[in-house]
Amino acid sequence: MWDNRCKIAVSGVGYSKVSRMADIPLAAHALEAVKGAVADSGLEMSDIDGLATYPELPATGHAEVDGISIVSVNCMMAMLKLPALTWHIQVGTTNIGGAVQQAVNALLAGVCKYAVVWRAMHNPRGTYQNLPGAQAQGATQFTAPYGFGGPGQGMAVAYTRWLERNGQSRDKMATLAVTQRKHTQHNPHAYFYGTPLTREDYFASRMVAHPFCLFDCDIPVQGAVAIVLTAADRARDLKPTPAYIAGYGQRLHFETAGRIGSLSSYMEGGSSSAKLTWERSGFSPKDVDVAQIYDGFSASVIYGLESYGFCKEGEALDFIQDGRIELDGELPLNTFGGSLGTGRIHGLWHIIEGALQASGRAGSRQVKDANVSFVGASAPIVTGTTFIFVREPY
Amino acid sequence: MSDWSKVTRPIPVPNEWTKPFWDAAKRGVLELQRCQSCGHFQHPPYATCVQCMGIDLKFEPVRGDGAIYAYTIMYHTGDKRFASAVPYASIVVELDEAPGALLAGNLLEAEYTEAKVGRRVEVIFEPLTNDITLPQFRLAR
Numbered sequence: 001m002w003d004n005r006c007k008i009a010v011s012g013v014g015y016s017k018v019s020r021m022a023d024i025p026l027a028a029h030a031l032e033a034v035k036g037a038v039a040d041s042g043l044e045m046s047d048i049d050g051l052a053t054y055p056e057l058p059a060t061g062h063a064e065v066d067g068i069s070i071v072s073v074n075c076m077m078a079m080l081k082l083p084a085l086t087w088h089i090q091v092g093t094t095n096i097g098g099a100v101q102q103a104v105n106a107l108l109a110g111v112c113k114y115a116v117v118w119r120a121m122h123n124p125r126g127t128y129q130n131l132p133g134a135q136a137q138g139a140t141q142f143t144a145p146y147g148f149g150g151p152g153q154g155m156a157v158a159y160t161r162w163l164e165r166n167g168q169s170r171d172k173m174a175t176l177a178v179t180q181r182k183h184t185q186h187n188p189h190a191y192f193y194g195t196p197l198t199r200e201d202y203f204a205s206r207m208v209a210h211p212f213c214l215f216d217c218d219i220p221v222q223g224a225v226a227i228v229l230t231a232a233d234r235a236r237d238l239k240p241t242p243a244y245i246a247g248y249g250q251r252l253h254f255e256t257a258g259r260i261g262s263l264s265s266y267m268e269g270g271s272s273s274a275k276l277t278w279e280r281s282g283f284s285p286k287d288v289d290v291a292q293i294y295d296g297f298s299a300s301v302i303y304g305l306e307s308y309g310f311c312k313e314g315e316a317l318d319f320i321q322d323g324r325i326e327l328d329g330e331l332p333l334n335t336f337g338g339s340l341g342t343g344r345i346h347g348l349w350h351i352i353e354g355a356l357q358a359s360g361r362a363g364s365r366q367v368k369d370a371n372v373s374f375v376g377a378s379a380p381i382v383t384g385t386t387f388i389f390v391r392e393p394y
Numbered sequence: 395m396s397d398w399s400k401v402t403r404p405i406p407v408p409n410e411w412t413k414p415f416w417d418a419a420k421r422g423v424l425e426l427q428r429c430q431s432c433g434h435f436q437h438p439p440y441a442t443c444v445q446c447m448g449i450d451l452k453f454e455p456v457r458g459d460g461a462i463y464a465y466t467i468m469y470h471t472g473d474k475r476f477a478s479a480v481p482y483a484s485i486v487v488e489l490d491e492a493p494g495a496l497l498a499g500n501l502l503e504a505e506y507t508e509a510k511v512g513r514r515v516e517v518i519f520e521p522l523t524n525d526i527t528l529p530q531f532r533l534a535r
Contacts, residue, residue: 127472134405141406142438145528146498147468147476148484156466157486164511207481210467256440261464261486261496 002247002280006393008104009235009242010355011228012041015189018223018343022123026222027067030120031079033226041228042239043114048228050106050115051076051088052099057122058151058346059220061130071120071224087112094250095378096348097385101248103229113230119348120224128220143260152217152297155379156209157261159299163211166314170211173298173317174202176333177215177340179325180295184337186327186365191221191343216298221343225352232393243355243373243389246283249276251384263303269384270307270376277386278309283372285309290357290367291331292350293376294384295338304376308386332367347377351387358389395505396482402475406526411439414453419527422519425453426492435492458517459534460489463496465509483509487531499531508533 014036016029038045055070066075073088087106091098096119103115129149136144148154163170181197184190197215205214235242251269255262278284285308293304302316310331311319325333336342336353354375356362362370375387408416411427418425426435429443430450442449465485471477483501488494501509502518514534521527 130473135407136404137407138409139438140404141408141412143498144404145406145522146484146500147401147403147473147479147482148498149473152470153466153468153484157464157484160466161464161511207467207469209470210481256436256438256444259438259496260498263464 001282004108005246005281006244006390007232008107008229009232009244010351010389011230011235011238011240011242012037012039012043013352013356014038014040014226016224018189018191018221018345020123020191020219020221022125022222025068026120026122026224027071027075027079029222029224030071030076030118030226033120033224034076034080034116034118037116037226037228040240043228045080046083047114048080048082048116049084049086050103050112051082051085052090052103052115052117053119054091054094054096054099055120057124059122059124059128060149062124069122069124071118076118087115093383094385095383096346097351097377097387098250098383100227100229100348100351100387101250101385104245104248107229107231113234115229116226117229117348118224118226119346121221121345123220123222148260152212153209154260155297155299156212158263158266159211159302161261161263162299162302168314168317171203172321173216174199175320176295176298176301176325177202179320180334180338180340183327183335183365184341186363187336187341190337190341191219192337192341212297212299215340218296218339218344221345223343223345225345225348227348227352227355240361241359241391243358243391244393246388246390247277247279247281248388249273249280249386266303266379267307267313270303271309273384273386274308274376277388281388283388287372288331288374289370289372290335291333291374291376292335292338292354293333294347294350294378295334295340296344296346296379298340300379301333303379308374308376327365327367335362335365335367347385350375350377354387354389358391360391396479398479398482398500398502400478403522403528405522406528411441415439416526418453418455419519419529420525422527423455424458424517424529425455426495427451428454435495437492437495437497456489456491458489458529460487460515462486462509462511462513462515463488464511465501467506467509481506485509485515485531487515497529499529501532502530503532
């Protein structure tokens, strides 16, 4: 087990308004989320001395403009002018979970005391995923000429392979979409709060990239979320009940850029990250009381459940049936609605929910007696990370 | 059947790693990068052999027979250049001679509903410009 387990905790969490269109600059959303997280902790902004994010805009063919389409650490520094700032970082080989892990490391090293991590996501005007222009450079020269565009198609090809090799039907995925939307109705911050979804809606929806229909894809939105991390002893002095980080991991597998359709890249990415997390925390999948697994596209949940070890390969679509992933089920899953419910804010909202469930702060969606709370943040393929939060330090 | 006649495809820009692939395709030959130390074929081309770390890599011809490894049927018309072909099959092919090397393509000369994992396919060549010819696939005959 990891010597540093339960030494760092998530304290406050914050949200911006989540909207479909970018009516105010993204920096304003990020600022709102960060202010919210600091206030939730009961801290003053002047207490914050660490900043971390992963600022990427995953839309393709759109300009990255700091403050408008991304919110970098520099942008946040310019807005906050923190008098006590001692540490900051932006990560690249992992998504936002890597920024959280770097903040954990910085807190353990003692180079900051109260770190804020935010994820801000922009919804550009026009088509989200554009193919490159008239010319296909680099890795896209082998994909774009065939009409392969963004991650949706990239993940759809692996999904067809998974379905057909395992003799499974995409119809079973309706359970995931409908159950998560049900969970969303307990999350007032979510984009789809107040908008239920039925099985009939799922089956009647238009196809986007087979086997994905509209409700297999998270809706692009404009918004941001943020958390405050601090050492366990400091967290205990703050307002919220701390969610202790018992272990974490990151994907250790990469196949060459431009390689698409490879199921092994998802499976080995996820299993390598989860193995570290299980070993460091001392827990195993059967100990988990509640799980958040990244669902930017629905199939990501399959790869997560299987590669993290919650079920065997080929069984995930059967595993999620019969009430197992309901709030009172055997493995309540994506209890905040997931990205399918909140809108596309990447993995930090999964981390927030993992922490809220562990600290008993999840309100009407709180899972009873949740102590071991698992998070698989971001798609396991190239940027995945995993975490375990617990209520009781050990 | 998907109508490709009005589709404007992005044109591949060869670079130092990929030029031999496109030069061969222009001659109607499929050539993949192969490690001269361990014999491993890989695609997309890379700086080193991802199997043995070898740096002696050469392009060698392969027969274009293989099976559909994975596929998706595209319905979204966000990119107007491809909108007239929707729905169309974008496929990923694993060649018999190069296991593990995955090539993208479209399933041509067939209904998009014919795309299935494991279905046998063979390479054909689709000239795009004077310089660039795209390897493509059809059902094996």
